[in-house]
Amino acid sequence: MADNFYLDNHDLAFHLKTPVVAELSRLRENDFKDAGTRPDAPVDENAALALYERWLAKVGELSAQKIAPRAAAVDREGVALQQNDVVFAPGTQENLRELVEAGLMGVMLPRRYGGLNLPVTVYSMMTEMVSRADASLQNLFGLQDIAETIFLFGSDEQKARFLPRFASGELDGAMALTEPDAGSDLQSVQLAARYDEASGKWLLNGKKHFITNGCAKVLLVLARSEEGSRDGRGLSLFLAEKSPQITVLRLEDKLGIHGSPTCELQFNDAPAELIGQRRRGLTRYVMSLMNGARLAISSQAVGVAEAARRCAWDYTSKRSQFGKPLCDIPAVWEMLSRMDVLTAAGRTLLYETSACVDKRDALAQLNEAGAGNDDTRNAEKAYGRLADLLTPMTKFFTTEMANQVAYDAIQCHGGKGYMRELNAERYYRDARIMNIYEGTTQMQVVAAIGGVMKQLLAPVMDELAALPFGEGLRPLAARVADARRLSQECLEMLNADDLGKLDLLARRMVRMESLIFVSLLLLRDAQRAPARRALAERFIWEFLPEVAMQATIVKTALS
Structure with missing residues (x-):
């Protein structure tokens, strides 16, 4: 087992040390105007790169030395439901505690809220390493887009109230979108949101299912706020804190990703507050949230592919047949080398897309702050259109790639790969959900084809x-x-x-x-x-x- 999942992966360092990342650091740090006012703010591009490397090495060390050794036990123990409380495996509890203690729960949030203010690209690298160690943990660590959504669309009061608590690890989050009769077709969501004049609160009623980390302390809930409406224009986004009015009815018994709870939820007059404007829940806020989720799952897929290809190389290098190591048999070597190429190709696309999202977000913040001009506004729109194409394209490519690499990893192990004593079968089971959740491959095609036709x-x-x-x-x-x-x-x-x-x-x-x-x-x-x-x-x-x-x-x- 490696000592550090960042230091042993030269491909990650290659993608970090590019002119594009230097440009991202300038955008993210607003030309380094915070330098001198905050001790953790970099003064220039070199300092920013050194800062990114320190954080990546920290995550790499945690992933290799703590998270990965616990992954098999987490997979076997899974999660349990005890009197409406979801109980994580002991290894998952330790992993979350160590991530909180390391200060890694507000990676992309601005420093004024206690966050690290790191680019999406760096966060994607972190989630790749965490996923290489334990893909199910990424479904908890990788939900930081919940806080990011509040930052982008919440009120100033909501930001001040929730974001520092996310950054400290006091709060965790989940998005509650899917319903029994509204899977990929989110326009059909029926969970009702009713404004109660007496309490001055919104009240949510209905069911959600297939909710990753549905036991979280903060849920972003897509609900129908406009009575009598039938399409996406009647949906709004709400923030609901954990309460007795939200019940975890059951946990799904899944093929893989056992350390992450997938919940069915019942809302009974659950108090909630509106995020942003009414009627824009699906058309604006959830679409933004889904783009972040696509990127997170793409990172997860690359991480699992990296783990699978490495375990295949390790096994075939040590196992001999016909008087030579398995990896020296041409048919096996051909599989191994194909796995290497596919994983590196997926990673290349992932970080190109992450950089595009970074540029869009940085330009959006610049323009919203009133510091932009016509050029920056046009650039924001252009990068926004590219991100809307590249995020589904990347999820399509990387998740299908991860399934192929995990499949081939078992083949490289032969019969041993089918046995639970080795990790290959876990990677295979974990990979299978990635081209399904947060939008199936078929839905990614639907999301991407418009941009392809327009030749963006x-x-x-x-x-x-x-x-x-x-x-x-x-x-x-x-x-x-x-x-x-x-x-x-x-x-x-x-x-x-x-x-x-x-x-x-x-x-x-x-x-x-x-x-x-x-x-x-x-x-x-x-x-x-x-x-x-x-x-x-x-x-x-x-x-x-x-x-x-x-x-x-x-x-x-x-x-």
Whole structure:
């Protein structure tokens, strides 16, 4: 077992030490204007990078030395419901206590609320490492978007009352969206919110189910505030603190992620307060919340893939068959190397998307503070559109990737991989939910296809394709250019008004766009660091040809 999940992963350090992260630090720190006023505020980009590395090393150490050794026991012990109280496994309780003591429960919150004011990109790296150690713990640590949503949309009074308590670890949170008859179709939510004139409070009545960490002290609840309404325009977002009027009816018995409770909740006149404006719960606030959730699950997926590929390498390096280590048998080595490439590709897309979200958020704060101009407002909108495309695309790519890597990890172990004495089967069980919760892969396609049809990534890909690639990379860039032409031909043939065919072919279009974009990102990284050329070469030679196959299917369907 490694001593530190940050220090043993050079790929993480590569993605941290980029010009983009330096730019993010300037944006996040508002050109370092807090320097000198707060002892923990960096004075420049180098100080910010050193600060990020210190926090990542702290999380890496906790993940490797504390969280990972407890993960198998947490998986076996799970959670229990005792008189409406959810009881975590002892290992989970220790993990949460240590994360609180380390000051890691307000990673993205501003310092004035007791937070660390770290970028989303750094937080994504933290959640990747926590997930590599124990994917179920990420479902608790990774819910910091609840506090972030209050920061973005709550009143000043709500921020002052709740955010310091989130940052200190006194409060934890969950989002209560899904209902028995409203899964992916959140417009159909029926849990009722009624304003009580006598108490001056909103009262919630109804059920929610499949709620991750539904036992949390603070719930963000999507509820129908407009009586007689039937669609998303009648929904508002509410904050409900834990109370006797909120009952945990039961815990789901799940395939994996056993350390995280998945609850069915009953609300009986539960007091709540409105977040933001009425009628904007789904159309504005939950969409923002879901983008953060997509990024968190993408980080979780990359973390599980990293754990799975490492355990496969470890086992096959030690286990010998036919007079040689398993990893030296070509068929096994081919699986192992494919796992390496897929994991690194998913990570590359994850941190590109995280940086896009960081830029959007920093520009939004700048503009809301009245310090922006036309350029910054236009840039915020542009990055917002890109984030709306890249977050579902990234969840689509990384969660499907994690399932494949976890599957192959068991195969590398042979029969041993199927046994619970080793970790491979846990990674496989844990990975299976990731392309389902926070929006299935199919829903990610629905969310992404509009941006693909509008070719929102075209300017970004043009810029990447125009890089001065060296002689060794130019043939690979030419292959990517050929794939882009095929994709463009499909876009020109596909009529956005023909909804039947668009829905049928959307997955193939989003998949093509993902493969092309990841290929260009890997080429960019290989241009910057020649040691990464083999990674770009393997991905482009093995996975990019799928674009031609998908394009043939699309053209045949449209002809």
